Amino acid sequence: MSETVGIFRCENYDVEPLVGILKDAATAVGFNTGSIRGKTLLLKPNMLGAYPPEMGITSHPNFVEAAIILFKGLGAKVCVGDSANGIFEIDSVWERTGIRGVCKRHGVEEKVFEREGSQIVDGLLIARPVLEADVVVNLPRFKTHGLTVLTIAAKNLYGCVPGLQKTRYHQKATDRLEFAKLVVRIAEIAKPALNLVDGILAMEGNGPSAGRLVPLNAVVSGTNHHAVDTVCAKIICLDPKHVDTIEAAVSLGLWDPETKIAVAGKTPEDVRPATFDLPATFTKGMRDWWISLFVINRIWGGISIKPKVNEKKCQRCGLCVKACPVDAIITEKAASVHAELVEAQAVHPSTCSGQTLARAPHVLIKNCVQCYCCHEICPYQAIDLNESLGVRIGRFLGERRIRKLNGCK
Ligand code: SF4
Ligand code: SF4
Secondary structure: OEEEEEEEEOOOOOHHHHHHHHHHHHHHOOOOHHHOOOOEEEEEOOOOOOOOHHHOOOOOHHHHHHHHHHHHHOOOEEEEEEOOOOOOOHHHHHHHOOHHHHHHHOOOEEEEHHHOOEEEEOOEEEEHHHHHOOEEEEOOEEEEEOOOEEEOHHHHHHHHOOOOHHHHHHHHOOOHHHHHHHHHHHHHHHOOOEEEEEEEEEEEOOOOOOOEEEEEEEEEEEOOHHHHHHHHHHHOOOOHHHOHHHHHHHHOOOOOOOOEEEEEEOOHHHHOOOOOOOOOOOOHHHHOOHHHHHHHHHHOOOOOOEEEEOOOOOOOOOHHHHHOOOOOEEOOOHHHHHHHHHHHOOOOOOOOOOOOOOOOOEEOOOOOOOOOHHHHHOOOOOEEEEOOHHHHHHHHHHHHHHHHHOOOO
């Protein structure tokens, strides 16, 4: 068994050259561009929330536009579809990300997954357009993720679940590996024929929404989403088995980590950044090293990284209160939190006139299951991830060792 993954240089988001790069990236990995004429082709970008393109949280509209031009030119009936985090007002997501504008300009149909109906497949609720499309092309962004370490090809397909159902799945699968298994099962149902990763500007640190943008100047492609994620991990010197979705896919028998992966175009080393910060929640490197494991577990008392509302940054929009799947974020008056939620609706600063909560909310640590949904959605990066000194030291030691083992500095 072997797979091919492509890595292609791309310096910026200029649409015209990007169309050519995406075409090269698709053909290099064996995607049959001649086979899609007349077929319904669904582009699945990352539309996490109502964030403007310059924040680098969602798919860049020019990346989506280049894909539309490419696949329309090849004769496919192209549509664009995704489902945002269920707490956002849907139209503001499509507007603010710039993806509605791109669809309109090219006469391409929007598939708002929250409005298109859904179907249960293998016990999971999947948006109908994903199941009805002849071809799904996955357009993830290269980002870190507090819960799954990376959100690239497999994790982007979690958006195939419509709206608030995503939060319900977080309630059900509070263990990180169980959640990752859910994600890879959804990815298996969506089965994209092609993955085109926007790694032109990637996000390091506390992604998927509060990290820093770093230029990788690369597009990564492949027909197998786990192979693509494996190569993306190698680009940043991360052991692929430390990516939760890969670990989950291996445990479910959906990915063989021994699969031979041929890389077309550039090599991972060619596009490797000098450094790439993982999320504060990443503790696997240190777990693998018995000394740091001993230090953390015995001396500093376990590994846990807890969210905390940064009162200075908090704009009291109330989104995190609504996003928490286990009601662990409360306002000052805990008893009235549910009434406030009812009033809060799905608000976003771009669509509401002011603050929803009288005070910054706070996290009830004893109830928190560390899913980091609050951190993911806060539009003001006002949820800090607090780690102890022990965790920091353990990660430093563990990560250094892993990077050395992988031949990185
Ligand atoms: S922490 Fe963020 S999401 Fe929560 S109320 Fe404050 S600004 Fe809104
Ligand atoms: S407080 Fe944040 S991290 Fe904790 S359970 Fe709620 S959403 Fe998840």
